Amino acid sequence: MPQLPSPAKPTIGDVAAKAGVTKATVSHAFSGRRPISEATKARVFAAAEELQWLPSASARALATRRANAIGIVLARDPEIIASDTFFPAFIAGVESVLATAEVALVLQVAGSRDAEERAYRAMASGRADGVIMLDLHRADWRVPYVHQLGLHGVVLGAYDAPSPFTCVRTDDATPMAEIVAHLRGEGHTRIAHVAGPLDYVHSHVRSQAYLAAVGSEDLLAEGDFGAASGRDRTAELLALPDPPTAILYANDTMAIAGLSYARSIGLSVPGDLAVAGFDDDHLSAHLSPALTTVATDPIERGRVCAEALLADIAGEPARTIQLDCNRLQLRASTQVQPTLQGEER
Amino acid sequence: MPQLPSPAKPTIGDVAAKAGVTKATVSHAFSGRRPISEATKARVFAAAEELQWLPSASARALATRRANAIGIVLARDPEIIASDTFFPAFIAGVESVLATAEVALVLQVAGSRDAEERAYRAMASGRADGVIMLDLHRADWRVPYVHQLGLHGVVLGAYDAPSPFTCVRTDDATPMAEIVAHLRGEGHTRIAHVAGPLDYVHSHVRSQAYLAAVGSEDLLAEGDFGAASGRDRTAELLALPDPPTAILYANDTMAIAGLSYARSIGLSVPGDLAVAGFDDDHLSAHLSPALTTVATDPIERGRVCAEALLADIAGEPARTIQLDCNRLQLRASTQVQPTLQGEER
DNA sequence: TCCGAGAATCAAACCGGTTAACGTCACCAC
DNA sequence: GTGGTGACGTTAACCGGTTTGATTCTCGGA
Numbered sequence: 077m078p079q080l081p082s083p084a085k086p087t088i089g090d091v092a093a094k095a096g097v098t099k100a101t102v103s104h105a106f107s108g109r110r111p112i113s114e115a116t117k118a119r120v121f122a123a124a125e126e127l128q129w130l131p132s133a134s135a136r137a138l139a140t141r142r143a144n145a146i147g148i149v150l151a152r153d154p155e156i157i158a159s160d161t162f163f164p165a166f167i168a169g170v171e172s173v174l175a176t177a178e179v180a181l182v183l184q185v186a187g188s189r190d191a192e193e194r195a196y197r198a199m200a201s202g203r204a205d206g207v208i209m210l211d212l213h214r215a216d217w218r219v220p221y222v223h224q225l226g227l228h229g230v231v232l233g234a235y236d237a238p239s240p241f242t243c244v245r246t247d248d249a250t251p252m253a254e255i256v257a258h259l260r261g262e263g264h265t266r267i268a269h270v271a272g273p274l275d276y277v278h279s280h281v282r283s284q285a286y287l288a289a290v291g292s293e294d295l296l297a298e299g300d301f302g303a304a305s306g307r308d309r310t311a312e313l314l315a316l317p318d319p320p321t322a323i324l325y326a327n328d329t330m331a332i333a334g335l336s337y338a339r340s341i342g343l344s345v346p347g348d349l350a351v352a353g354f355d356d357d358h359l360s361a362h363l364s365p366a367l368t369t370v371a372t373d374p375i376e377r378g379r380v381c382a383e384a385l386l387a388d389i390a391g392e393p394a395r396t397i398q399l400d401c402n403r404l405q406l407r408a409s410t411q412v413q414p415t416l417q418g419e420e421r
Numbered sequence: 422m423p424q425l426p427s428p429a430k431p432t433i434g435d436v437a438a439k440a441g442v443t444k445a446t447v448s449h450a451f452s453g454r455r456p457i458s459e460a461t462k463a464r465v466f467a468a469a470e471e472l473q474w475l476p477s478a479s480a481r482a483l484a485t486r487r488a489n490a491i492g493i494v495l496a497r498d499p500e501i502i503a504s505d506t507f508f509p510a511f512i513a514g515v516e517s518v519l520a521t522a523e524v525a526l527v528l529q530v531a532g533s534r535d536a537e538e539r540a541y542r543a544m545a546s547g548r549a550d551g552v553i554m555l556d557l558h559r560a561d562w563r564v565p566y567v568h569q570l571g572l573h574g575v576v577l578g579a580y581d582a583p584s585p586f587t588c589v590r591t592d593d594a595t596p597m598a599e600i601v602a603h604l605r606g607e608g609h610t611r612i613a614h615v616a617g618p619l620d621y622v623h624s625h626v627r628s629q630a631y632l633a634a635v636g637s638e639d640l641l642a643e644g645d646f647g648a649a650s651g652r653d654r655t656a657e658l659l660a661l662p663d664p665p666t667a668i669l670y671a672n673d674t675m676a677i678a679g680l681s682y683a684r685s686i687g688l689s690v691p692g693d694l695a696v697a698g699f700d701d702d703h704l705s706a707h708l709s710p711a712l713t714t715v716a717t718d719p720i721e722r723g724r725v726c727a728e729a730l731l732a733d734i735a736g737e738p739a740r741t742i743q744l745d746c747n748r749l750q751l752r753a754s755t756q757v758q759p760t761l762q763g764e765e766r
Numbered sequence: 767t768c769c770g771a772g773a774a775t776c777a778a779a780c781c782g783g784t785t786a787a788c789g790t791c792a793c794c795a796c
Numbered sequence: 797g798t799g800g801t802g803a804c805g806t807t808a809a810c811c812g813g814t815t816t817g818a819t820t821c822t823c824g825g826a
Contacts, residue, residue, distance in 0.1 A: 362651070445806065
């Protein structure tokens with residue numbers, strides 16, 4: 077492979093010299109912030125093209141005090157990230173709006189609270205103009221912290237205290253109630269729930285909705301969204317003297333693991349045990365029985381969060397956005413009689 | 422929420438003034454590139470602490486000509502990203518080494534070839550010092566392109582032409598041969614393979630290994646790694662006059678979809694049909710039957726790629742790294758008799 | 767004829783760091 | 797004394813853009 081003779085990247089000065097103008101003119105020609113004659117513009121563009129000039133992102137960032145990037149700090153254990161079906165889709169949604177705005181996405185994984193603070197400080201030091209905060213906790217410390225750092229921000233989830241940031245909320249309670257109603261319609265009376273960690277806002281909301289619908293916390297268990305915990309909580313529930321006939325999981329990963337466990341001990345699904353998940357993992361429609369779940373459209377969530385953040389950075393005031401992107405997917409894992417719902421293609 | 426009076430971020434100049442020294446001294450005190458007396462250092466650090474000074478990433482990037490960031494451009498359809506189990510784990514591995522090096526990760530999703538080129542140019546314009554290239558194609562255009570842009574790089578996968586970049590390779594052929602041997606040992610003679618898109622290097626390698634072991638391409642089908650294609654290819658294979666008794670899939674997503682399809686038409690697994698996947702999705706060990714597959718340790722791959730890239734950026738010469746991270750996981754989906762292999766905890 | 771306005775461009779300051787070159791001063795050997 | 801050396805700081809240039817305040821030129825109107 078021919079070792080390149082280090083082409084010495086051209087700068088705006090080189091372009092200006094080649095076009096016979098000054099740096100300022102080149103800048104104006106591209107930004108359009110001052111009128112430049114068509115003739116000069118043409119010369120400038122030609123020179124830039126010929127030199128293959130790319131404006132330096134860091135120089136521009138320094139001069140404009142804009143990183144032209146947004147950040148996401150993931151405070152999760154790498155192993156959990158690996159098993160997370162939400163995150164990549166969310167990113168895809170975010171990127172779909174960033175791409176057209178020429179804004180980059182900076183990602184950081186932080187294992188500890190300390191690493192997390194460092195990550196946000198790094199963002200604030202000029203790596204990003206704003207951040208999207210996921211996996212909201214109740215009274216999340218990040219909201220005041222990020223605000224004090226002078227960053228723009230958007231939170232995904234219900235933040236109850238007054239927030240300086242735009243807040244993108246979804247209604248997870250309604251689909252939970254719908255599932256319970258559906259299971260009741262199928263004749264179930266002992267309906268259990270395997271929740272996610274209850275200090276997450278979304279886990280909490282889902283379990284509250286479950287409690288409201290069922291009226292008892294006898295059959296409420298707390299998992300951690302991982303497959304192993306789905307299996308273990310299921311084993312515990314099924315070992316009860318009066319075990320549930322239906323289990324509602326806070327995500328599909330736990331539901332699938334639970335479903336498999338139930339079958340491995342000889343139960344039939346949905347005959348002996350009805351199973352429902354949450355999230356609509358890409359596999360859930362392709363299992364047998366296909367899994368009843370709630371499609372949460374993470375791509376759409378990503379898109380809306382990114383748009384809200386760009387708006388915030390552009391100076392628009394913070395607001396609350398209510399998203400309606402949850403869709404109940406009734407499938408075979410909760411109904412003995414096949415329906416002709418037809419949401420599967 | 423109290424509107425902050427725009428704290429006017431402190432600069433190195435403010436710190437210098439407060440400590441009664443010049444900017445250069447502050448810089449040296451922190452970088453240690455010139456000796457500074459303990460007394461002065463203490464004053465500088467105190468001033469920085471008091472002012473909550475964070476050095477500006479963009480100013481530093483401009484001055485040092487280093488972005489202190491690396492990039493990954495994902496050339497995939499958002500829908501496919503969403504169903505990808507490899508990617509988040511890989512990212513987690515990458516981050517685990519970046520975090521300690523204070524290097525950021527810039528992500529870009531590019532839907533088209535054109536967008537992809539733009540993304541790499543953006544990286545080259547100072548957003549990143551180097552990139553990791555995934556999903557290598559045979560004779561991938563990105564290798565010369567990225568090199569010409571003056572970026573550092575690492576490719577994951579077997580690039581056969583001489584490459585200016587460090588190349589991280591894995592041996593996917595051996596586990597494929599092992600699975601075939603294992604299936605033969607179970608008595609199977611009609612063994613099919615549902616490959617991924619064959620223009621990907623890794624799909625190609627896997628299918629070649631399959632062909633070498635089986636000796637016929639009668640039962641080779643090409644999928645796209647998505648669940649739907651796993652189901653459809655399976656349906657086609659099982660509809661053959663002389664259908665296979667074992668199917669080997671290029672990833673777990675297709676395998677799980679295929680397995681479910683087989684069961685939905687009344688076949689038992691592994692009794693009537695043995696099924697094996699590739700990747701060891703987080704769910705695979707928790708299905709019933711648990712899925713025989715190959716654990717590919719994407720976290721480790723990410724870690725090694727990131728280390729190699731940082732080394733390259735630091736000026737070390739490119740090299741080829743052979744990774745041994747594939748582990749065959751024999752589970753119930755391919756063996757009628759339960760074994761006591763015990764690799765499951 | 768002279769003035770004012772607007773268009774097009776230039777020159778220079780500025781963003782916030784890093785770094786090469788240079789100045790001091792103290793100390794030591796000869 | 798003289799010269800050399802190392803430690804510690806300072807000055808000023810530089811990185812590659814953007815932006816602001818002149819400057820020049822043209823043209824229309826009073």
